[in-house]
Amino acid sequence: METIKKRLKALAKKSKALEPSPSEREKMLEKVRKYLDRFIQGMPEGKAYVAGKPEAGSLQILEEGQSLSSLLKIYRDQVERLGINPASGGHLGYIPGGGIWLSGLGDFIADVTNEYAGMYFGSPGAVTMEDELLDWMKEVFGFPSSAIGNLTSGGSIANLIALTSARDKMGIKADKIPVSVIYTSPQVHHCIQKALRIIGLEDILIRYISLDENHRMDVKDLRRHIEVDFQNGLNPFMVIASAGTTDTGAIDPLERIAEVAQAGNLWYHVDAAYGGFFILVDEKKDRFKGIEKADSLVIDPHKGLFLPYGTGAVLVKDKDAVFHSHHYTANYMQDAIQDDTLINPADVSPELTKHFRGMRMWLPLQLHGIKPFKACLEEKLWLTEYFRERLKSEGFELGPQPDLSVSYFWYPSKSEDQNVFNDKLLRALHKNGDVFLSSTVLDGKFVIRMAILAFRTKKETIDRAMDMILAALQKLH
Ligand SMILES: *Cc1c(COP(=O)(O)O)cnc(C)c1O
DSSP: OHHHHHHHHHHHHHGGGGSOOHHHHHHHHHHHHHHHHHHHHHTTTSOSEEOOOOOTTTTOOOSSOOOHHHHHHHHIIIIITSEEOTTSTTBOSSSOOOOOHHHHHHHHHHHHHTOOTTOTTTOHHHHHHHHHHHHHHHHHTTOOTTOEEEEESSHHHHHHHHHHHHHHHTTOOGGGGGGEEEEEOTTSOHHHHHHHHHTTOTTSEEEEOOBOTTSOBOHHHHHHHHHHHHHTTOEEEEEEEEBSOTTTOOBOOHHHHHHHHHHTTOEEEEEETTTGGGGGSGGGGGGGTTGGGOSEEEEOHHHHTOOOSSOEEEEESOHHHHHHHHOOOOGGGGGGOOOTTSOOGGGSSSOSSOOOTTHHHHHHHHHHOSHHHHHHHHHHHHHHHHHHHHHHHTTOEEOSOOSSSEEEEEOOOSSSOHHHHHHHHHHHHHHHOSSBOEEEEETTEEEEEEEOOOTTOOHHHHHHHHHHHHHHHHHHO
């Protein structure tokens, strides 16, 4: 007994470092605050992209502890300063993320209190908070309150949950896989194909529907494909529309696709990971008509609500469809399962224990209210217009009028092959890095994309982008 006591005392002393004292905490918080102030303050003049990689071994795990100051310096030089700065307003590539400051505080509180958001029993408050967020999203997208949902790590897992539910509801088991058909746009996000492989539907038939000149799914072509497949004894079972494709920001004709899906008794899934929250902007609401008819819907608060990476959401109308694959019971969980009217997040997701990600969304929404988010989204739409106008006046060619805030352009070089020239132009822009743009290939044409969704993107950012583009153009000529 004495040896045990002695040993415990020694170990408690050694592990004490894991609980810093109030004054140590204060000092560390102050250092981190200063670090982040410098980070935020420096962003307007800083680069949005810097090529490079961390020095070998600089981030390696060492046996002995180091000071916070030296670790922050390592973080600044080896992490923060390299690659794309996704918190910067100058991030106009791919689909920009967010990183609002208040979410950081929400995460801080969530992490220190470490609420268990997987089961209602563990943290009724945390689960209720996430339910309220899901209820709010149901209302925004016209889903019934009986729909169920989950806050996921992002759009990919949200899509995975939705597609699994569709598979189970529609009874797509081994014998049916080779004759079952999914209909979608060739511009659908690649996480859909990935999810299909993960859930065992690799051998399913996928029909890529033709697009109109605005890159939206052609509903006539969709209808024709479904008819032919039915006639040939195949099993059409799901149509996947996008509300804002990643490549061009196109919103498929949601209402008309809903009618086709309903007529054929198909599961209707809408991936609105990028574009969904633009429904909050009054002038855009109409473009989303029909989204409420989806059986399942994916939205990414870490895109359209400017939250830090790690927050997606899925809504599904049919509870049993989701439960089929995700609900479970285990003997060791018996205390936690009391009331089967309550839905545990763990019954709706592959995750059991998870990050309590509700807090990073709840805190800013409640503290700021919804208005600043709406205004910021509307601002992104006007900035897209502004950027396009400026490009046009400098002789650039533009893609069609975008549905949302992703669009594309190219320079119609006369002296050189246009694809080669625009590829060179993009590389020059990356080398500069003031503002980060990405590219894509559409019908064999190399184009430069502009995706405006970072909350820090302002008119000044677009002016800076134009300065950068014009300087690069001059050098190439
Ligand atoms: C970003 C995106 C996804 C993938 O979401 P992650 O959050 O990156 O996992 C899926 N679909 C669309 C349309 C997207 O824009």
